[in-house]
Amino acid sequence: MPCSVRYRKRRVGETALTAPPAARSIMNRIVEKLLAIERRCFPTPLDEGFRSLFAEVLDLVEHYQRELVARSGYTVSCAPGCTDCCCHWVEDVNSFEAEIIADYLRTTMPGRIDAVLQKCSADCREIERLEKLVAMKLQEQRIAPGNPAVDTVDLLLAVFYRIRRPCPLLGDDGRCSIYEVRPLTCRIYVSFSDPLRCNPEYIDSSVVPTCLIDLSESANRVLDALHFSYLRFDGDTGLRSLMVKYLSDDQT
Numbered sequence: 001m002p003c004s005v006r007y008r009k010r011r012v013g014e015t016a017l018t019a020p021p022a023a024r025s026i027m028n029r030i031v032e033k034l035l036a037i038e039r040r041c042f043p044t045p046l047d048e049g050f051r052s053l054f055a056e057v058l059d060l061v062e063h064y065q066r067e068l069v070a071r072s073g074y075t076v077s078c079a080p081g082c083t084d085c086c087c088h089w090v091e092d093v094n095s096f097e098a099e100i101i102a103d104y105l106r107t108t109m110p111g112r113i114d115a116v117l118q119k120c121s122a123d124c125r126e127i128e129r130l131e132k133l134v135a136m137k138l139q140e141q142r143i144a145p146g147n148p149a150v151d152t153v154d155l156l157l158a159v160f161y162r163i164r165r166p167c168p169l170l171g172d173d174g175r176c177s178i179y180e181v182r183p184l185t186c187r188i189y190v191s192f193s194d195p196l197r198c199n200p201e202y203i204d205s206s207v208v209p210t211c212l213i214d215l216s217e218s219a220n221r222v223l224d225a226l227h228f229s230y231l232r233f234d235g236d237t238g239l240r241s242l243m244v245k246y247l248s249d250d251q252t
């Protein structure tokens with residue numbers, strides 16, 4: 001499937017937050033830590049040195065988000081057990097995050113691996129089916145592939161969200177089963193609206209303020225460099241696709 005984009009898109013209803021000076025200084029520390037990881041050239045993201053520096057990055061990301069939201073006038077409405085956004089096709093996961101998540105699953109819940117693999121594979125087949133369906137519908141409407149007026153990736157992701165297939169890593173209790181190692185894509189997505197409005201039926205609504213509290217361009221540049229330096233598999237960077245590859249791999 002085509003979701004191999006390495007950038008994050010604003011969608012309808014998204015709100016841009018401006019970083020105050022305190023948040024900018026935290027972001028500078030995030031970039032410094034990421035550069036430190038890059039300089040150390042750890043042989044694998046499972047190296048203790050990598051993990052501990054990256055854990056510091058994640059702590060700083062939380063700090064940065066708190067600082068940004070505190071001065072925004074908005075209130076984050078996300079809470080444990082609210083699972084709507086976990087029905088998204090989680091894109092833009094970094095190779096090193098996938099490696100760490102697969103290792104976490106193997107270490108903490110080996111009995112769930114087969115079930116996670118099966119669900120991820122089924123979801124990958126489903127998004128491929130939807131991709132063909134979307135292409136067919138566009139063809140019926142005589143919309144040529146590559147037409148700049150239609151973002152086919154966004155369209156496909158919206159269709160997938162509407163069919164409500166929860167992330168295979170969502171626990172039966174409605175909580176993320178890998179919360180401490182969840183990818184940055186999940187961490188940066190927050191809602192400021194009534195949780196009822198997070199229902200997929202509102203995906204195109206401009207009255208639902210959601211926000212990607214994304215990192216700075218400099219931070220994303222280093223994350224991209226790290227992603228490519230630890231990349232072991234070609235293809236898209238969806239969480240489900242990566243889990244199929246990393247969990248089926250004997251080397252991990």
Ligand code: SF4
Binds near residue numbers: 170
């Ligand atoms: S990884 Fe966790 S937070 Fe992210 S979509 Fe899956 S269950 Fe939700």
